[in-house]
Amino acid sequence: MDLTIQENTGRNKIHPWKFAVWVGCGSILMMFAxxxxxxxxxxxxxxxxxxxxxxxxxxSTLVILLSSGTLHASFIAFKNGKEKQYKALLVITYLLxxxxxxxxxxxxxxxxxxxxxxTLNPSGDFIYVISWFHAAHVVGGLAALTVALIHAYxxxxxxxxxxxxRFELTLTYWxxxxxxxxxxxxxxxxxx
Amino acid sequence: MANAHTAVQDxxxxxIEELGFDDHFHEHEHGDKYKSNFIMKYIFSMDHKIxxxxxxxxxxxxxxxxxxxxxxxxxxLGFPEESLSWLRPLLGKWIEVNEAGVxxxxxxxYYALVTMHGTIIVFFVLTAGLSGTFSNLLIPLQLGARDxxxxxxxxxxxxxxxxASIVMFYSLFLSTGPFAGGWxxxxxxxxxxxxxxxxxxxxTLWILSLxxxxxxxxxxxxxxxxxxxxxxxxxxxxxxxxxxxxAFFVTAILAxxxxxxxxxxxxxxxxxxxxxxxxxxxxxFIGGQALDHVxxxxxxxxxxxxxxxxxxxxxxxxxxMGLTSEVLSVHCRKPIFGYKAMVYSILAIxxxxxxxxxxxMFMSGVNPFIAxxxxxxxxxxxxxxxxxxxxxxxxIYKSNVRYxxxxxxxxxxxxxxxxxxxxxxxxxxxxxDIQMHDTYFVxxxxxxxxxxxxxxxxxxxxxxxxxxxxxxxxxETMGKMHFWGTLIGAYSIFWPMHYLGMAGVPRRYYRFxxxxxxxHFASMNKFITxxxxxxxxxxxxxFVNFFYSIWKGKKVTSKNPWGATTLEWTTPINVGxxxxxxxxxxxxxxxxxxxxxxxxxxPQVEPMRDGETEDH
Numbered sequence: 163m164d165l166t167i168q169e170n171t172g173r174n175k176i177h178p179w180k181f182a183v184w185v186g187c188g189s190i191l192m193m194f195a196x197x198x199x200x201x202x203x204x205x206x207x208x209x210x211x212x213x214x215x216x217x218x219x220x221x222s223t224l225v226i227l228l229s230s231g232t233l234h235a236s237f238i239a240f241k242n243g244k245e246k247q248y249k250a251l252l253v254i255t256y257l258l259x260x261x262x263x264x265x266x267x268x269x270x271x272x273x274x275x276x277x278x279x280x281t282l283n284p285s286g287d288f289i290y291v292i293s294w295f296h297a298a299h300v301v302g303g304l305a306a307l308t309v310a311l312i313h314a315y316x317x318x319x320x321x322x323x324x325x326x327x328r329f330e331l332t333l334t335y336w337x338x339x340x341x342x343x344x345x346x347x348x349x350x351x352x353x354x
Numbered sequence: 355m356a357n358a359h360t361a362v363q364d365x366x367x368x369x370i371e372e373l374g375f376d377d378h379f380h381e382h383e384h385g386d387k388y389k390s391n392f393i394m395k396y397i398f399s400m401d402h403k404i405x406x407x408x409x410x411x412x413x414x415x416x417x418x419x420x421x422x423x424x425x426x427x428x429x430x431l432g433f434p435e436e437s438l439s440w441l442r443p444l445l446g447k448w449i450e451v452n453e454a455g456v457x458x459x460x461x462x463x464y465y466a467l468v469t470m471h472g473t474i475i476v477f478f479v480l481t482a483g484l485s486g487t488f489s490n491l492l493i494p495l496q497l498g499a500r501d502x503x504x505x506x507x508x509x510x511x512x513x514x515x516x517x518a519s520i521v522m523f524y525s526l527f528l529s530t531g532p533f534a535g536g537w538x539x540x541x542x543x544x545x546x547x548x549x550x551x552x553x554x555x556x557x558t559l560w561i562l563s564l565x566x567x568x569x570x571x572x573x574x575x576x577x578x579x580x581x582x583x584x585x586x587x588x589x590x591x592x593x594x595x596x597x598x599x600x601a602f603f604v605t606a607i608l609a610x611x612x613x614x615x616x617x618x619x620x621x622x623x624x625x626x627x628x629x630x631x632x633x634x635x636x637x638x639f640i641g642g643q644a645l646d647h648v649x650x651x652x653x654x655x656x657x658x659x660x661x662x663x664x665x666x667x668x669x670x671x672x673x674x675m676g677l678t679s680e681v682l683s684v685h686c687r688k689p690i691f692g693y694k695a696m697v698y699s700i701l702a703i704x705x706x707x708x709x710x711x712x713x714x715m716f717m718s719g720v721n722p723f724i725a726x727x728x729x730x731x732x733x734x735x736x737x738x739x740x741x742x743x744x745x746x747x748x749x750i751y752k753s754n755v756r757y758x759x760x761x762x763x764x765x766x767x768x769x770x771x772x773x774x775x776x777x778x779x780x781x782x783x784x785x786x787d788i789q790m791h792d793t794y795f796v797x798x799x800x801x802x803x804x805x806x807x808x809x810x811x812x813x814x815x816x817x818x819x820x821x822x823x824x825x826x827x828x829x830e831t832m833g834k835m836h837f838w839g840t841l842i843g844a845y846s847i848f849w850p851m852h853y854l855g856m857a858g859v860p861r862r863y864y865r866f867x868x869x870x871x872x873x874h875f876a877s878m879n880k881f882i883t884x885x886x887x888x889x890x891x892x893x894x895x896x897f898v899n900f901f902y903s904i905w906k907g908k909k910v911t912s913k914n915p916w917g918a919t920t921l922e923w924t925t926p927i928n929v930g931x932x933x934x935x936x937x938x939x940x941x942x943x944x945x946x947x948x949x950x951x952x953x954x955x956x957p958q959v960e961p962m963r964d965g966e967t968e969d970h
Contacts, residue, residue, distance in 0.1 A: 178503040178584040185576045185610060193614035196661065200618065200654055204633065209649035281630040284649065288633075291625055
């Protein structure tokens with residue numbers, strides 16, 4: 163796989179795969195940007211229930227922000243060869259990621275309990291659909307984290323360029339889904 | 355001339371060896387670095403050149419199916435009274451035969467054919483088959499890279515396209531028929547499974563297929579952009595890239611920014627279809643029964659669809675423009691005129707394509723003041739388009755054109771692009787569009803400017819790069835016959851449609867013979883149908899030529915048969931995975947040094963002479 167990557171052209175400040183992840187993130191961002199613009203357009207058309215976003219979503223925002231921090235710290239520990247710190251932080255990140263899903267689920271339940279069940283009105287449906295779709299992208303990040311976890315415990319600890327790159331790709335994507343949620347949270351909280 | 359070329363090629367090899375750089379391609383392994391057996395080499399291949407051929411051949415098969423469908427509905431339009439019972443073996447129950455033995459095409463299947471024709475040609479042929487083929491083939495070869503940034507994703511890109519193809523093909527055989535609500539899939543026809551036969555399973559499969567297709571485009575696009583920005587060889591600055599690469603690069607960016615929006619639109623559509631939400635569905639009665647959906651906006655779907663839909667037409671035409679520029683320059687033996695203007699026009703078209711989408715919706719009830727905005731930007735697109743046309747014509751002007759199938763199709767592209775582009779200026783005006791919308795004028799416009807023109811660009815590319823793909827030439831005589839047949843045929847089909855449209859003949863109608871207003875067009879419709887059948891015959895000729903030439907065509911004997919400057923012609927005739935057997939070439943000049951330094955052409959690997967300056 164990595165045979166075709168020319169790393170010695172001397173001009174590449176960024177590894178092509180890392181760049182590819184950025185490009186892919188840009189593409190995903192367009193998907194959510196269009197969903198939020200659809201939200202704006204639909205809201206302007208009227209017949210739009212007004213309500214507050216359940217506060218549990220604040221907790222999930224905090225959790226995913228935290229997980230980004232711990233994953234980044236884990237990456238730095240990995241680069242510096244601190245094995246214990248790296249593994250511990252990775253496990254914490256993983257648990258926080260799962261906690262994010264738990265809080266999101268509770269958010270959806272709370273929304274429904276507050277009298278905004280799914281299919282009642284587009285204003286609620288947009289929140290469900292956008293946050294589900296975001297969660298689906300976090301599942302992708304979770305899969306990458308699972309692989310990272312398997313590598314952390316299945317392979318001998320060694321700081322190689324290849325493993326650093328792999329970790330960096332995971333980290334970049336995780337930061338991205340984190341950023342994405344923060345954007346969505348702010349949007350959905352204030353654009354009522 | 356042949357000897358001169360051979361001498362130049364030996365010099366190419368020497369230059370690559372001397373000035374190229376070693377990426378340690380053969381450091382660890384010897385022989386076939388990719389250790390490929392038959393399956394890995396030809397089926398699950400990660401070699402961009404094989405993947406390009408996979409895209410091309412799959413696209414060609416789809417083109418045959420898509421064009422074949424148009425023949426069937428053209429028969430219906432041209433000869434509404436004739437019996438179509440002879441089509442029964444092919445279409446089965448969709449040909450209804452009455453007691454007198456007269457077979458008629460089922461109206462609902464007519465709509466399915468129109469819908470599938472559009473979907474197949476726009477997405478599967480002119481997006482995957484055109485940009486998929488040539489982006490894959492040329493980006494690594496012309497940039498001096500061993501392969502794409504991620505060959506694995508590249509392979510997946512093809513297989514997702516294949517999966518999309520299978521799903522769509524399967525939907526053609528459903529007992530309720532494939533989706534029949536138009537290729538734009540507007541709700542409510544697409545959102546209510548009970549709206550029509552094709553809106554049930556047919557629509558579910560349509561949407562599934564297109565989601566796979568978008569994944570394919572995204573994987574391909576990520577690769578193209580990354581490869582262009584990161585894997586150019588030494589000396590290959592952006593301003594030295596051939597225009598083909600610029601076109602593919604901007605195309606990939608457009609695809610990455612616009613296709614995700616379509617997915618969002620589809621996502622909401624899926625929820626409306628199966629989960630009972632009301633994003634697009636408003637108060638609707640079916641058979642006197644009120645549905646539960648309240649307060650949705652079908653216009654919202656149109657916005658999301660056309661936010662993809664408009665860039666999509668540039669995703670189709672930009673690669674054809676890039677191929678045309680390159681083919682014209684090589685066969686006119688002249689530098690492309692206004693290289694930088696060409697690049698800036700590509701960028702301008704790419705940018706403008708994102709802010710004109712609502713010109714597809716002038717009649718959907720968008721605010722007339724908003725329509726003004728879209729009219730202005732739509733008309734501004736004429737400027738970079740005209741710059742490109744001017745540059746192509748100036749490149750041809752006073753040149754010593756080699757008239758072969760490739761260059762003729764490139765010239766034909768320019769002709770088609772002008773003819774179709776001019777009618778775009780009519781339709782871009784919201785005022786004229788109110789009269790012209792949904793008529794055959796629109797059909798004529800977009801078929802010429804993005805259908806036929808894109809096919810011409812693709813044909814130019816196929817004839818030109820066939821020697822690189824298969825190590826043989828296509829038959830020139832058949833190629834020229836194909837060109838003249840297609841040029842005359844395509845104009846015969848679409849030119850009369852302008853008149854139909856101006857007289858108000860609406861598109862998508864099943865038959866016109868029972869409208870008094872349109873009855874005098876009966877013979878014109880017959881003429882169009884016959885022209886379509888004849889033109890189709892010339893495409894079959896191209897197929898025969900293509901497959902015949904793969905195995906029996908005249909063999910390529912020198913590496914650079916066209917005397918081109920770009921890097922793909924410095925690779926061996928039968929090029930293996932990895933593209934260059936030794937070092938990677940270093941680039942010293944732009945891609946269009948023809949007739950410079952007293953030479954017929956100067957390859958990009960040739961260092962600058964003392965005191966020589968770059969031409970652009």
